[in-house]
Amino acid sequence: MAQIIGGYFTSHVPGIGGAIVRGDQDTPYWKPFFDGFPPIREWLAEAKPDVAVVFSNDHGLNFFLDKMPTFAVGAAATYDNADEGWGLPVYKSFTGHPALSWHLIDALVRDEFDITTCQQMLVDHAVSIPFELAWPGAESWPIKLIPIAINTVQYPLPSPKRCLALGRAVNRALQSWGGTERILVCGTGGLSHQLDGPRAGFMNPEYDMFCLDNLAADPEALTGHSAEQVAELAGTQGVEILNWIAARGALGDLPLTQISRNYHIPISNTAAASLLLEAA
Amino acid sequence: MAQIIGGYFTSHVPGIGGAIVRGDQDTPYWKPFFDGFPPIREWLAEAKPDVAVVFSNDHGLNFFLDKMPTFAVGAAATYDNADEGWGLPVYKSFTGHPALSWHLIDALVRDEFDITTCQQMLVDHAVSIPFELAWPGAESWPIKLIPIAINTVQYPLPSPKRCLALGRAVNRALQSWGGTERILVCGTGGLSHQLDGPRAGFMNPEYDMFCLDNLAADPEALTGHSAEQVAELAGTQGVEILNWIAARGALGDLPLTQISRNYHIPISNTAAASLLLEAA
Amino acid sequence: MTPDPCYADESAAIRRTIPLFDGHRAARGYALNAMCFSFNDAANRAAFRADEDAYCARFALTEQQRKAVADRDVLAMLEAGGNVYYLAKLAGILGLGVQDLGALQTGMSLDAFKAMLTAWAEKIPNGKHA
Amino acid sequence: MTPDPCYADESAAIRRTIPLFDGHRAARGYALNAMCFSFNDAANRAAFRADEDAYCARFALTEQQRKAVADRDVLAMLEAGGNVYYLAKLAGILGLGVQDLGALQTGMSLDAFKAMLTAWAEKIPNGKHA
Numbered sequence: 001m002a003q004i005i006g007g008y009f010t011s012h013v014p015g016i017g018g019a020i021v022r023g024d025q026d027t028p029y030w031k032p033f034f035d036g037f038p039p040i041r042e043w044l045a046e047a048k049p050d051v052a053v054v055f056s057n058d059h060g061l062n063f064f065l066d067k068m069p070t071f072a073v074g075a076a077a078t079y080d081n082a083d084e085g086w087g088l089p090v091y092k093s094f095t096g097h098p099a100l101s102w103h104l105i106d107a108l109v110r111d112e113f114d115i116t117t118c119q120q121m122l123v124d125h126a127v128s129i130p131f132e133l134a135w136p137g138a139e140s141w142p143i144k145l146i147p148i149a150i151n152t153v154q155y156p157l158p159s160p161k162r163c164l165a166l167g168r169a170v171n172r173a174l175q176s177w178g179g180t181e182r183i184l185v186c187g188t189g190g191l192s193h194q195l196d197g198p199r200a201g202f203m204n205p206e207y208d209m210f211c212l213d214n215l216a217a218d219p220e221a222l223t224g225h226s227a228e229q230v231a232e233l234a235g236t237q238g239v240e241i242l243n244w245i246a247a248r249g250a251l252g253d254l255p256l257t258q259i260s261r262n263y264h265i266p267i268s269n270t271a272a273a274s275l276l277l278e279a280a
Numbered sequence: 281m282a283q284i285i286g287g288y289f290t291s292h293v294p295g296i297g298g299a300i301v302r303g304d305q306d307t308p309y310w311k312p313f314f315d316g317f318p319p320i321r322e323w324l325a326e327a328k329p330d331v332a333v334v335f336s337n338d339h340g341l342n343f344f345l346d347k348m349p350t351f352a353v354g355a356a357a358t359y360d361n362a363d364e365g366w367g368l369p370v371y372k373s374f375t376g377h378p379a380l381s382w383h384l385i386d387a388l389v390r391d392e393f394d395i396t397t398c399q400q401m402l403v404d405h406a407v408s409i410p411f412e413l414a415w416p417g418a419e420s421w422p423i424k425l426i427p428i429a430i431n432t433v434q435y436p437l438p439s440p441k442r443c444l445a446l447g448r449a450v451n452r453a454l455q456s457w458g459g460t461e462r463i464l465v466c467g468t469g470g471l472s473h474q475l476d477g478p479r480a481g482f483m484n485p486e487y488d489m490f491c492l493d494n495l496a497a498d499p500e501a502l503t504g505h506s507a508e509q510v511a512e513l514a515g516t517q518g519v520e521i522l523n524w525i526a527a528r529g530a531l532g533d534l535p536l537t538q539i540s541r542n543y544h545i546p547i548s549n550t551a552a553a554s555l556l557l558e559a560a
Numbered sequence: 561m562t563p564d565p566c567y568a569d570e571s572a573a574i575r576r577t578i579p580l581f582d583g584h585r586a587a588r589g590y591a592l593n594a595m596c597f598s599f600n601d602a603a604n605r606a607a608f609r610a611d612e613d614a615y616c617a618r619f620a621l622t623e624q625q626r627k628a629v630a631d632r633d634v635l636a637m638l639e640a641g642g643n644v645y646y647l648a649k650l651a652g653i654l655g656l657g658v659q660d661l662g663a664l665q666t667g668m669s670l671d672a673f674k675a676m677l678t679a680w681a682e683k684i685p686n687g688k689h690a
Numbered sequence: 691m692t693p694d695p696c697y698a699d700e701s702a703a704i705r706r707t708i709p710l711f712d713g714h715r716a717a718r719g720y721a722l723n724a725m726c727f728s729f730n731d732a733a734n735r736a737a738f739r740a741d742e743d744a745y746c747a748r749f750a751l752t753e754q755q756r757k758a759v760a761d762r763d764v765l766a767m768l769e770a771g772g773n774v775y776y777l778a779k780l781a782g783i784l785g786l787g788v789q790d791l792g793a794l795q796t797g798m799s800l801d802a803f804k805a806m807l808t809a810w811a812e813k814i815p816n817g818k819h820a
C-alpha cells in the first residue's frame with residue numbers, strides 16, 4: 001500500500017533562487033531563512049519519499065488569462081521548468097508519475113472536482129525552488145512529481161474551504177492507490193506578502209502565526225475566511241496559503257508530528273516560512 | 281429582472297452545415313430534420329431573447345489535451361468561429377456579454393464549481409450550427425453568447441449528475457443577475473451516435489426517447505448513469521447529451537411547456553433531434 | 561504497474577470494452593493527436609500533404625502511429641491512442657467523411673454502412689418521430 | 691451596467707478596496723497582460739527592447755496602457771488592468787526587482803521601503819521565529 005509519509009511546506013519566493021545562485025545562504029540576511037532547511041533535508045534523506053504531490057500556483061509561465069483553471073492536475077511523464085523572464089536559472093526537468101496522476105484525476109472528477117487535466121505543463125519557481133531547497137545541487141531530482149496548480153491569480157479564487165476539500169479528495173485518492181510508493185505532500189508559497197499597489201510591502205505576522213499554529217491540528221480554522229478575506233489578511237500574494245491548506249488536506253486525518261518549523265521576516269518582500277509535518 | 285425564457289436544444293452535426301451550404305434543406309434526406317426548425321424560429325422571432333447561455337463541447341478547435349478543462353466558461357467580448365480542418369464555412373463571430381459572464385463565473389466558483397475561465401475562446405460547429413439553424417442567413421447574430429464548454433472528449437468526463445448540478449448553479453446565478461435581459465438557454469449535440477471503432481454507426485433510439493421524454497419533467501431520471509454508462513447507451517459521441525442535461529438544469533424549476541420536438545434517423549451518423557421548451 | 565482501484569469497477573470495464581478515450585489512451589496518443597490538432601491550420605494541412613514523412617517526424621509520432629497513418633488504417637490509429645475528434649481533421653485531409661470512416665472501421669462497404677445507419681430508424685419506439 | 695449582486699457584499703468591497711485582480715480588471719488589462727506574458731520568451735524581450743513602440747502596437751495596448759508603460763508608472767499599469775504576476779516580467783526587462791517596484795508604488799525611497807519590510811519582524815507575536 002502507498003503511504004503518505006508527511007507534508008513539506010515552504011515559501012517559494014524567486015529571490016531564494018537568486019540567493020542560492022550567489023551562494024548567499026550563510027549571509028546575515030539569508031541565514032535565518034535557510035536555517036529552516038537542514039532538518040527538512042535530513043528527514044527527507046531518511047524518509048526517502050518516491051513521489052511528491054505538490055500544490056502550488058502558476059505565476060504566468062504555463063497558464064494565461066485566455067484559459068485560467070481553478071484547479072489543474074498534471075498528467076505528464078516529464079515537466080520542464082522554463083525561463084520566466086526575470087533571470088532565474090532554468091532548473092532541471094521533473095519526472096512525472098502518469099499512472100498515479102490519472103488515478104488522482106479519475107478520483108477527483110468522480111468526487112465532483114471539476115479539474116483541468118494537463119498532459120503538458122511547465123512548472124515555475126513555485127515547484128523548482130522548494131525542490132532545490134530540499135535537494136540542493138542534486139544531479140537529478142530524487143523524487144517524482146505530480147503538480148497540482150491552484151488559481152491564486154485571477155478572482156474568483158477557490159475558497160480556503162474548497163481548497164481543503166480538494167486536498168482531502170486527493171488524500172482519499174492516494175489511499176485508494178494500489179502502488180507501494182512513499183508519498184510526500186508539498187504546499188508552496190506565502191506566507192503574508194503583497195507585491196502590488198499602494199499596500200506593497202504589507203505583511204501580517206499575526207495571521208501567519210494563526211496559520212502556522214493551526215495548520216496541523218485544526219486546518220478548519222483556516223477555512224473561516226473567504227479568499228478575499230485571506231487577501232486582506234495576508235496580502236495579495238499571501239493568498240498562496242491556499243496551496244498550504246490544500247496540501248494539509250491531502251495529509252488526511254493521520255496524526256501529524258511537527259519535525260521542523262521556521263518563520264522569518266523579511267525575505268525579499270515576504271514573510272517566509274518552512275514547515276515539516278511527519279505523518280504517523 | 282433578467283428572465284429565463286426557455287431552452288433550445290439541438291444536434292450540431294457538422295453535416296448539417298454542409299447541407300445548408302448546398303441548399304439541401306428540402307431534399308428527402310434532410311427535410312425530416314430541418315422540419316423541426318420552423319416552429320423554433322417562429323418562437324424565437326416572437327420571444328426575442330437577448331442572450332444565449334450555450335452548453336456545448338469543443339471538438340478540438342479551442343482545447344487540446346495539454347490543458348483539458350472539465351467545465352470552461354467564456355468571459356470574452358467576442359468569440360470567433362474558425363477553420364476546423366474539414367471544410368465547413370467559417371461562421372460569423374459572436375458578441376459576448378462579459379459582465380454577465382463574470383457574474384456567472386463568480387457565482388459558480390462560490391458554489392464550488394472549479395471552472396476554467398476563458399477570456400479568449402474559439403467556438404466551433406457545436407455553437408455555430410445551432411445558431412445558423414435558429415437564425416438562418418442572419419446578417420449578424422441577433423443575440424449575445426455566453427459559451428460553457430463541457431469535456432466530452434477525454435475521460436474522466438463529468439457525470440450527468442454533476443452536469444445537472446452545474447446547470448442548476450447557472451440557473452441560480454442567472455436568477456441573481458440584476459439585468460433585464462431575456463435569456464435563452466441552449467444545449468447542443470447528440471443524440472445517440474458513435475464515430476469511432478468497430479461500433480461506429482451505433483445508435484440507440486430507445487435511450488434517446490428516454491432522454492427526450494424525461495428531460496423537461498424529470499431530469500433526475502437522466503442522472504442515474506455514470507458518464508461511461510451514457511457512452512455505452514448513447515455511443516461515444518452520444519455523451520454530448522451531457523450538454524443537454526446541463527442546459528436543462530439551467531432552466532431551473534420553472535414549469536416548462538414543450539413548443540416543439542423532432543427526432544429523426546439518420547443525419548450523417550447520428551440520431552438527430554431538436555427540442556424547444558418554453559419557461560413560464 | 562499496480563492495479564488501480566479506480567479502474568476495478570464497472571466504469572473501468574466499460575472504458576476497456578467500448579473502448580473509451582481515457583488516460584491510458586490519451587497518454588499513448590498524445591503525439592498523434594497533437595499532429596491532428598495542428599490541422600486546424602490550413603498551412604499545416606498543406607505541409608502534411610507536401611511531405612507527410614517530414615510532418616509526422618516533426619510531431620515525433622511513434623512507429624505504431626506513423627504506420628497507422630501511412631496505412632490509412634483508422635482502427636490502428638485509434639489503437640495507437642488517436643481520438644476521433646482530432647483524427648477527423650486528418651480524415652478531412654484524406655478526403656474521408658464520417659461515413660467513409662464508419663465503413664472503414666466496420667469493414668462494410670460504404671453503401672452497406674449507410675444502409676445500417678438508416679435501418680436504426682426502424683428501432684424508434686412506437687414510430688415516435690417527434 | 692446594472693448592479694451585480696455578487697459584488698454587493700463584503701467580498702466585493704474587499705475586491706474594490708485592496709484592489710484585487712477580478713473580472714473587471716482582467717478584462718480591462720488583457721492586452722497589457724498578454725504582452726507581459728510574451729516576455730517569458732527571450733526573443734520577445736529583445737524585440738521589446740529594440741522597438742518598444744512597435745512591440746506595444748503588436749499587442750494592441752490601449753492608450754492608457756501604452757502611456758503607463760512608457761512612463762514606467764507601475765501604479766498606472768495596475769490601474770490599466772495589469773496583474774503583478776505578468777508585470778513582473780516587464781519589470782525584469784526594465785531591471786526592476788520586487789523591492790524597486792515596492793518603492794515605486796509606495797512613493798518611498800528604496801532604503802525606506804526595505805526598512806519598512808524589515809520592521810515587520812517587530813510585529814511577530816512573542817518573538818515566535820519558529
Ligand SMILES: [Fe+3]
Binds near residue numbers: 012013059189237
Ligand atoms: Fe509566489
Ligand SMILES: [Fe+3]
Binds near residue numbers: 339406
Ligand atoms: Fe459533436
